Amino acid sequence: IKKIGVLTSGGDSPGMNAGIRSVVRTCAFHNIECIGIYRGYEGMIEGDFKSMNARSVKGIINKGGTILKSARSKEFRTVEGRKKAHEQLVKAGINAFVVIGGDGSFTGAMIFSQEYNMPVMGIPGTIDNDIFGTTHTLGYDTALNTVVDVIDKIRDTASSHNRLFFVEVMGRDVGHIALNVGVGAGAEEILIPEEDLGLDRLLESLRRSKQSGKSSSIVVVAEGDKIGKSVFELKDYVEEHMTEYEVRVSVLGHMQRGGSPSCFDRVLASRMGVKAVESLITGKTNCMVGLKNDVMALTPLDQAIKGQSKINLELLRVSDIMSI
Numbered sequence: 160i161k162k163i164g165v166l167t168s169g170g171d172s173p174g175m176n177a178g179i180r181s182v183v184r185t186c187a188f189h190n191i192e193c194i195g196i197y198r199g200y201e202g203m204i205e206g207d208f209k210s211m212n213a214r215s216v217k218g219i220i221n222k223g224g225t226i227l228k229s230a231r232s233k234e235f236r237t238v239e240g241r242k243k244a245h246e247q248l249v250k251a252g253i254n255a256f257v258v259i260g261g262d263g264s265f266t267g268a269m270i271f272s273q274e275y276n277m278p279v280m281g282i283p284g285t286i287d288n289d290i291f292g293t294t295h296t297l298g299y300d301t302a303l304n305t306v307v308d309v310i311d312k313i314r315d316t317a318s319s320h321n322r323l324f325f326v327e328v329m330g331r332d333v334g335h336i337a338l339n340v341g342v343g344a345g346a347e348e349i350l351i352p353e354e355d356l357g358l359d360r361l362l363e364s365l366r367r368s369k370q371s372g373k374s375s376s377i378v379v380v381a382e383g384d385k386i387g388k389s390v391f392e393l394k395d396y397v398e399e400h401m402t403e404y405e406v407r408v409s410v411l412g413h414m415q416r417g418g419s420p421s422c423f424d425r426v427l428a429s430r431m432g433v434k435a436v437e438s439l440i441t442g443k444t445n446c447m448v449g450l451k452n453d454v455m456a457l458t459p460l461d462q463a464i465k466g467q468s469k470i471n472l473e474l475l476r477v478s479d480i481m482s483i
């Protein structure tokens with residue numbers, strides 16, 4: 160392998176820049192040329208490439224977002240689009256690439272590598288932590304810290320006014336963020352896509368906490384919670400059935416994806432970049448690098464895509480006990 164491309168694709172997440180830096184510098188260390196591919200697969204199709212050296216990635220380890228920009232490309236989903244992308248890679252002499260993104264980006268890489276026999280390696284970059292084969296995806300730890308910090312602030316106003324807050328956090332399919340920030344910020348209840356606690360149980364829990372003398376309550380709700388109600392519908396429901404609280408809603412949204420990466424994410428990104436490039440050098444392909452039992456491990460892309468990233472149910476029990 161003489162030239163490795165690196166791209167970020169799908170939703171951005173904190174730590175992607177640290178990942179790019181690591182891929183570029185590991186290439187430099189092994190005397191391999193590294194090419195930055197801008198705007199994900201969109202830029203691959205258009206040949207939006209730039210040669211990168213160790214100095215091109217200075218001062219980015221602490222920056223959120225991605226200097227290579229990210230995009231979603233409809234064209235790459237087509238045979239013709241991928242043909243154009245292949246022509247561009249061949250023209251630039253790129254023999255392999257590392258893609259930092261989520262399961263959609265990995266699916267694209269897998270199909271491409273099968274069609275053109277090109278070595279590819281994935282680095283999981285998404286705040287949702289919804290990828291099988293790693294205990295942590297890039298950006299997840301930062302998002303947890305960002306959200307806990309915000310809920311602490313919401314708690315200040317909630318307890319000053321005896322309010323109940325429903326706080327919606329990201330997580331359409333998995334409740335990792337909700338569950339962890341819920342425990343970390345001392346939420347009364349946590350509503351996640353994996354478990355339906357039920358509306359009766361929610362009311363009962365809120366009544367119990369009011370009776371036990373609590374002055375404020377926070378309920379953390381994942382976007383895709385199984386009760387199937389939006390935070391606004393939950394507010395209406397609770398207001399209908401309880402008069403004890405003034406209810407407010409806070410939808411955190413995209414701020415969860417931004418910010419300077421935590422130390423954990425910077426270290427993880429650095430490790431993943433080294434593992435991705437060195438795996439390509441040793442002839443590995445079609446895999447994702449991940450963290451398992453605190454060591455870097457490879458998972459075949461098809462398993463990473465299909466496998467289920469399971470939440471830690473023990474945490475639900477811890478949350479129950481803590482909200483007594």
Ligand code: ATP
Nearest residue numbers: 169170200231232235236260261262263264267285
């Ligand atoms: P996020 O965590 O933000 O969802 P993701 O990587 O899963 O990240 P997607 O938008 O699903 O984000 O995928 C990113 C890009 O990967 C798509 O825009 C598309 O170009 C490519 N891609 C996804 N699925 C396929 C597919 N089945 N075939 C070819 N390319 C695909």
